[in-house]
Amino acid sequence: MSTKLLLNGAGRIGKAVLKQLLENKDFEIVIINDINPYIENIVYSINYDSTYGKLDDKFKIVENNYIQNSKSKIKITHFNSLDKIDLTNIDIIIDSSGKKEDINLLKQLPVSAIFLTHPNKNADINVILGANEEKLNPSIHKIISTSSCNATALLPALKLINDNKEILCGDIVTIHPLLNHQRVLDGSFVGSATRDVECNFEFGRSSTQNIIPNKTTTITACSYVLEKFNKELISSNSLRVPTDTVGAINVTLFTKQSSTKNEIIELFKEYEKTQKFPIVLNNIEPLVSSDFKKERFTTIVDFRYLEVKNNMIKLLLWYDNEWGYASKVVEILKYYEEIKKGK
Numbered sequence: 001m002s003t004k005l006l007l008n009g010a011g012r013i014g015k016a017v018l019k020q021l022l023e024n025k026d027f028e029i030v031i032i033n034d035i036n037p038y039i040e041n042i043v044y045s046i047n048y049d050s051t052y053g054k055l056d057d058k059f060k061i062v063e064n065n066y067i068q069n070s071k072s073k074i075k076i077t078h079f080n081s082l083d084k085i086d087l088t089n090i091d092i093i094i095d096s097s098g099k100k101e102d103i104n105l106l107k108q109l110p111v112s113a114i115f116l117t118h119p120n121k122n123a124d125i126n127v128i129l130g131a132n133e134e135k136l137n138p139s140i141h142k143i144i145s146t147s148s149c150n151a152t153a154l155l156p157a158l159k160l161i162n163d164n165k166e167i168l169c170g171d172i173v174t175i176h177p178l179l180n181h182q183r184v185l186d187g188s189f190v191g192s193a194t195r196d197v198e199c200n201f202e203f204g205r206s207s208t209q210n211i212i213p214n215k216t217t218t219i220t221a222c223s224y225v226l227e228k229f230n231k232e233l234i235s236s237n238s239l240r241v242p243t244d245t246v247g248a249i250n251v252t253l254f255t256k257q258s259s260t261k262n263e264i265i266e267l268f269k270e271y272e273k274t275q276k277f278p279i280v281l282n283n284i285e286p287l288v289s290s291d292f293k294k295e296r297f298t299t300i301v302d303f304r305y306l307e308v309k310n311n312m313i314k315l316l317l318w319y320d321n322e323w324g325y326a327s328k329v330v331e332i333l334k335y336y337e338e339i340k341k342g343k
């Protein structure tokens, strides 16, 4: 029998998760809840997407607030809080609304698990594949954060280098596409009621005309998963750029043991060959960000820009912050179900 899901928030991440789950017979999305009050607009934005293109098997509105295509029929609701939704027959909630819901309220909901698509220190666990998935335990973890897109891309690489060379300190710069909460043209600064990023004036500036420097919660998100990788060890900042999707992270690490470029290349090659989940992909082609669009691997190591000087390692990592991240949400969901069923 398939696992019954409620998808809360049909925005950029919600729709990428939805489209990847539509192909998977083990899961059925029974309800989509979004505060957008117009079902016509929700179905339109599922069918048509400027970044990933049109859906071949389009949804239509059918009776009583349902949408349907040739394979799926999904109820649409418009509540602003999960506790108002009838959860009879729902096994798991994927909350991709970005709302920072009270964790105690979430714990009371009659479902077996709630996946949050943002880092959350109050969750029962923050999971990143390739970092701490072995800690995931369905009998004690109900509120499961799937961390952030940047931390999902970065932490497996940091862990690999740390396990082999011991990181002493480092710095990262995320080069991040624009996001839906930014301004199109200059406006007042963007508040952050639903996000951990501090308010700053730069964030009220036009996202299509600027490279916007910003703080990032990437390292804090990493520390919720593996404590060692925190702001004392690694400094960080972010540059928001006017592209639709695919981010890059420029990583500089100082390690206890020195390395050669070939050693680091071999570490990532071995990881790519032996990994259980689609995490590391090594690239030697002269590619640009849009070439990684819709790529499900999320730690794409660009060997062309890998540098090693004694105790310093410099990496360039790529990841599709929407599709790639959503693929990890789905992988964690599949993994959760596997260990729950004792597979």
Ligand SMILES: NC(=O)c1ccc[n+]([C@@H]2O[C@H](COP(=O)([O-])OP(=O)(O)OC[C@H]3O[C@@H](n4cnc5c(N)ncnc54)[C@H](O)[C@@H]3O)[C@@H](O)[C@H]2O)c1
Pocket (backbone or CB within 6 Å): 008, 009, 010, 011, 012, 013, 014, 033, 034, 035, 036, 079, 080, 081, 096, 097, 098, 099, 117, 118, 147, 148, 149, 179, 180, 181, 195, 321, 322, 325
């Ligand atoms: N976009 C990314 O690159 C990215 C990557 C990883 C994680 N995330 C995280 O995923 C979450 C969603 O981000 P997004 O980029 O998809 O945002 P988005 O603005 O594109 O989508 C959010 C959706 O949730 C709906 N919504 C808002 N409040 C709601 C509520 N109370 N109940 C139900 N629906 C509600 C909105 O109407 C919208 O459709 C955020 O926490 C974000 O930090 C985003």
